[in-house]
Amino acid sequence: MSILVGTASWTDPTLIKSKRFYPSGCNSAEARLRFYASQFPIVEVDSSYYSMPNGSNSVLWVERTPPHFVFNIKAFRLFTGHQTPRDMFPKDMQAALPQNGKANLYYKDIPDAIRDELWRRYLEAIAPLHDAGKLGAVHFQFAPWVTSGPDGHTHVAHCADRLPPGYRMAVEFRNRSWFDEAHTESTLAFERERGLVHVVVDEPQGGANTIPAVWEVTGDDLALVRLHGRNHETWNIKGATASSERFNYDYNDDELAGLAEEIRKIAAYVAQTHVLFNNNYEDQGQRNARTLMSLLGGTVVSNAV
Template identity: 40%
Template sequence: MADILVGTCSWTDPALMASGWYPAGRRDAEGRLRHYATRFPIVEVDSTYYGMPSRRNSTLWAQRTPPGFRFDVKAFSLLTGHPTRTAALPTDLRQPGDPSRVRADSGLLREVWLRFSSALEPLRTSGRLGALLFQFPPWLAPGPRGEQLVEECTRRAEGWPVAVEFRHPEWWSTERQAATARFLGSRGMAAVAVDTVQGLPASIPPIAAVTTPYLAVVRFHGRSTSWGSTAPGSKEESYRHAYTEAELAPWVSRVREMSRRAGVVHVLFNNCCADASVRAAEAMRNALETDPSCTLRGPGWQRRA
């Protein structure tokens, strides 16, 4: 059975930091990460979606976590076709008179990828890198154009562990899901299974596909009925949710089945509301621990059967 690593999609989310989850004396940048790493074996870095990572931070993250800890790193928005603020680019890549949003071309994308990947080398060489998460925008529909963009992204990341999350529901529709799994699997990309509210136009089906033998990923986004909203200030509402045991229960068997087919399974909670993400992660870990067929990697970095 594969190792199952359970954690959250951020250790620096403002709501989490304000919740009191971090104890006194552990609320500075170093203390937060060191404390988090005593509780969970994996975390997602989401700040790299909004701005380019730095080699210095990657080095510090590796130094502040024990062997066996893993960081899943979210790809910079420009690399996945999302609108990107020009101000998010390194200063020397901006041109005088540039509009507020980046106009990407192949040369700029190549340079951004080189800098992005170089900044993550300390995580990679220290064995702390779990996967690069390529989350594609909700308007990227399945078909030749969508597949071409995905392939371009993954060609740049050749040799890196890549996980792909689609936000357009049709990728995982009943009619399309087998083709999507084949597409990802034939290119060595791990599918990201997602949990969201169901019944909305933007709802993603809870398909737990395993497309590579080395990795499977699940991201829990909460069950907010604001999922998919583009209204001003809607981001927090889209992910605000406190999971119940009943909502997590169906995923225990899905994760167990995924662990039979992949070398490692990453289970990450992205529901922001005070300490809701860490509480949900703890609840999922506890549920998996009661299943004798599951093997979890815990804070002591021992395999816990």
């Protein structure tokens, strides 16, 4: 078994501005990725949630990282049921979008032909990562209103059917109904049946758009843990201009030691475990990731030089 620890994004503005992770003179996109990949074996690409990914970038990412470096990439927000502003669609497709007077569109609003083209472009853009053996999982973070009812199951299964053979789909829910007392076992069974990677989350608890940490695996190849921090005050903050405002949390050593114990347990059941810190304010995630790597010791994979 092996455990890969990294962070969500390597280009957050607050991280760069803090000047506490990247060395002096590390100012270009290429230099930052090369340095990040010298420190950690995995990263999560979050930009692909906000807009369609770019195949040219995927080629550059392959070239700028070591042979066994791994990218987990988030699914485009439309696919996961989120509201999607018109300007987040590819520019050449915007004129063909439904003219229904709405500023935001949802998956159900989009004609089949446009959906098909969006899926085609998305998969074409991430193919260089897959072809190079550097694509870990395609991460679907479903909207809070995607519930565990029949429509929710149908949509998740639809997304799974859209991915080609050999692509791993990781599933993170943001509606508590998937993992309440009545549905936890059926949700895990659904994930196992469809070959979906269950995402274990650590996040503030109490709201309808939070789920508990369910330390289970749904296959023998991959486990995925995402650590969002435990900041209750900012989880549902209104008017945030960047995700780092929501996930401003610095794990202490005792919290990380407790997480390391749980991670070791599930890692024993799978070939590889991915652990990604999404507390992306300044260098919190990078510092916490380094501490966790030390706590995990011999089972962790590192690119540190």
